Amino acid sequence: MNINTVVTAPYADQCPGTSGLRKKTQTFITQANYLENYIQSCLCVVDVDKHQPIIIGGDGRYYNDIAIQQTIRIALGNGFTDIRVCQRGLLSTPACSHLIRHCQATLGFVFSASHNPGGENGDVGIKLNVANGGPAPVSLTDEIYAYSQQISHYVIADTADIDLMDCQYYRFGEARVAVIDGVGDYVKLMQSLFDFALIRDYLTSNRLQFDAMHAITGPYAKAIFVDCLGVDANDILNATPLPDFAGQHPDPSPTTAKTLYNTAMSPDCPFSLLAASDGDGDRNMIVGHKLFVNPSDSLAVIAANHTAIKQFQSLPFVGVARSLPTSRAVDVVANALGIDCYETPTGWKFFGNLLDANRINLCGEESFGTSGHHIREKDGIWAVLCWLSILATQKQSVSAVMQSHWARFGRHYYARYDFEGLSVQAGEQILADLTQKDTKSLQFNQQDCTELGHFSYTDPTNQSHISHQGYQVKFGESARFVVRLSGTGTVGATLRLYLEVFDSDFMQQPDVVVAPLAQHALAFIDLARYHHTTQPTAIVC
Numbered sequence: 001m002n003i004n005t006v007v008t009a010p011y012a013d014q015c016p017g018t019s020g021l022r023k024k025t026q027t028f029i030t031q032a033n034y035l036e037n038y039i040q041s042c043l044c045v046v047d048v049d050k051h052q053p054i055i056i057g058g059d060g061r062y063y064n065d066i067a068i069q070q071t072i073r074i075a076l077g078n079g080f081t082d083i084r085v086c087q088r089g090l091l092s093t094p095a096c097s098h099l100i101r102h103c104q105a106t107l108g109f110v111f112s113a114s115h116n117p118g119g120e121n122g123d124v125g126i127k128l129n130v131a132n133g134g135p136a137p138v139s140l141t142d143e144i145y146a147y148s149q150q151i152s153h154y155v156i157a158d159t160a161d162i163d164l165m166d167c168q169y170y171r172f173g174e175a176r177v178a179v180i181d182g183v184g185d186y187v188k189l190m191q192s193l194f195d196f197a198l199i200r201d202y203l204t205s206n207r208l209q210f211d212a213m214h215a216i217t218g219p220y221a222k223a224i225f226v227d228c229l230g231v232d233a234n235d236i237l238n239a240t241p242l243p244d245f246a247g248q249h250p251d252p253s254p255t256t257a258k259t260l261y262n263t264a265m266s267p268d269c270p271f272s273l274l275a276a277s278d279g280d281g282d283r284n285m286i287v288g289h290k291l292f293v294n295p296s297d298s299l300a301v302i303a304a305n306h307t308a309i310k311q312f313q314s315l316p317f318v319g320v321a322r323s324l325p326t327s328r329a330v331d332v333v334a335n336a337l338g339i340d341c342y343e344t345p346t347g348w349k350f351f352g353n354l355l356d357a358n359r360i361n362l363c364g365e366e367s368f369g370t371s372g373h374h375i376r377e378k379d380g381i382w383a384v385l386c387w388l389s390i391l392a393t394q395k396q397s398v399s400a401v402m403q404s405h406w407a408r409f410g411r412h413y414y415a416r417y418d419f420e421g422l423s424v425q426a427g428e429q430i431l432a433d434l435t436q437k438d439t440k441s442l443q444f445n446q447q448d449c450t451e452l453g454h455f456s457y458t459d460p461t462n463q464s465h466i467s468h469q470g471y472q473v474k475f476g477e478s479a480r481f482v483v484r485l486s487g488t489g490t491v492g493a494t495l496r497l498y499l500e501v502f503d504s505d506f507m508q509q510p511d512v513v514v515a516p517l518a519q520h521a522l523a524f525i526d527l528a529r530y531h532h533t534t535q536p537t538a539i540v541c
């Protein structure tokens with residue numbers, strides 16, 4: 001095996017966002033060494049035993065094949081001797097997290113831009129996960145970025161493409177590249193965490209519809225829902241991963257998973273539970289007949305019903321965590337259970353240390369992410385299995401489960417308004433100017449503002465500190481809004497406004513309840529000064 005050293009030069013824009021490096025596909029295609037620079041930077045900085053396994057896969061999107069083959073060559077060039085690549089290159093983010101832990105790997109790459117569109121004109125991303133199975137922490141991504149800014153060369157093996165169709169080994173001197181099954185170990189993990197007999201029995205008289213959105217969860221959904229749990233294969237929509245996701249946006253939301261959502265809202269919907277996952281399989285959307293379950297509520301319901309889930313039956317249920325903009329519905333449950341509840345910045349990487357320290361068993365985010373201590377990533381299919389376990393145990397519909405939850409704990413009405421297409425400068429200016437606001441007379445529904453400011457977080461396990469993670473305005477326990485900039489886009493800036501209003505009357509329309517708070521927040525931000533419209537481009541409600 002020949003190893004070549006290739007001279008290169010830095011790209012200024014290789015700073016990772018909320019979840020890895022995400023750019024337009026064309027950035028990777030047209031800019032020489034763009035991928036290679038970043039992979040080399042990661043491998044130089046990680047400081048791991050090169051004889052331990054590393055895992056490589058992706059969500060099946062356009063450019064995955066090139067990224068995977070080049071990463072194998074660069075890993076070989078850098079002296080890694082145990083490289084494990086998934087069959088056909090297919091690996092979901094949660095399955096990668098599990099494989100890392102299961103094989104005692106030191107790191108894993110998932111090539112995915114998550115819920116962002118794929119194809120030649122879509123997006124490509126590089127997610128790097130570390131030895132605990134979780135996303136690389138900020139300290140590491142900062143170092144990777146710093147390395148990428150002074151890179152002068154990368155090292156690459158002169159080897160042919162590996163055939164990824166079948167599971168087999170390839171030897172290169174003392175190094176081995178193994179093509180492994182990316183699905184089987186994850187299926188075994190799910191079988192160990194849930195009572196499959198209970199769920200299977202429930203599904204003999206109740207139907208699940210699942211939308212894999214032409215993305216990575218198709219093979220996992222077939223193996224779990226169809227082969228193990230007896231779901232009709234026709235009830236798994238868009239189950240074959242396609243490089244361009246059939247031109248769709250692989251985002252599990254009411255607007256993008258439209259067919260499934262419309263089925264749920266139709267009077268004669270035959271399904272008890274409808275669900276979807278995103279490009280790389282870590283997000284989930286849960287819908288019942290005529291009821292969209294807000295992700296923040298989903299987290300609270302799973303916490304309140306954790307005893308219905310086998311995974312949570314054998315260990316003490318000690319704590320939960322949510323990101324700042326996620327509603328406080330789970331806080332109320334944690335309070336009732338007498339357990340800890342942590343508030344972290346947006347991004348799954350902030351949950352890892354809490355999970356490693358056994359401070360929490362369950363965590364989630366408003367952005368359609370939920371997971372437990374079984375891995376260090378959010379997990380779309382796992383969340384669906386949690387809901388199936390709850391429905392099978394309670395023997396009630398999704399809306400009955402929600403109504404009894406709200407009757408007990410009250411309801412946190414919630415919405416997220418997204419304003420896309422801002423310039424980066426305008427986005428940053430809005431957040432900067434919030435600091436200057438006069439807030440003395442700020443009130444909502446006769447309630448004074450009780451707290452406001454930029455959110456900072458000190459990780460209680462290692463005291464690492466991070467500031468400016470979103471601006472929060474609180475009106476006691478009764479209402480709150482948060483403003484932050486998205487960290488997952490690839491063009492311009494997206495401003496997100498998160499709105500939360502608590503009411504014990506749970507039968508109102510969420511959009512109606514949050515509308516006055518939205519007006520209040522938009523006036524506070526003074527969005528019209530920075531952007532041509534105050535109409536959101538998308539509302540998740």
Ligand SMILES: O=P([O-])(O)O[C@H]1O[C@H](COP(=O)(O)O)[C@@H](O)[C@H](O)[C@H]1O
Binds near residue numbers: 018283347
């Ligand atoms: O894209 P994913 O599924 O990896 O999701 C990523 O981004 C989300 C926020 O996105 P934004 O910064 O745009 O609000 C985070 O909540 C999530 O932890 C992170 O993994």
Ligand SMILES: [Mg+2]
Binds near residue numbers: 115278
């Ligand atoms: Mg994702």
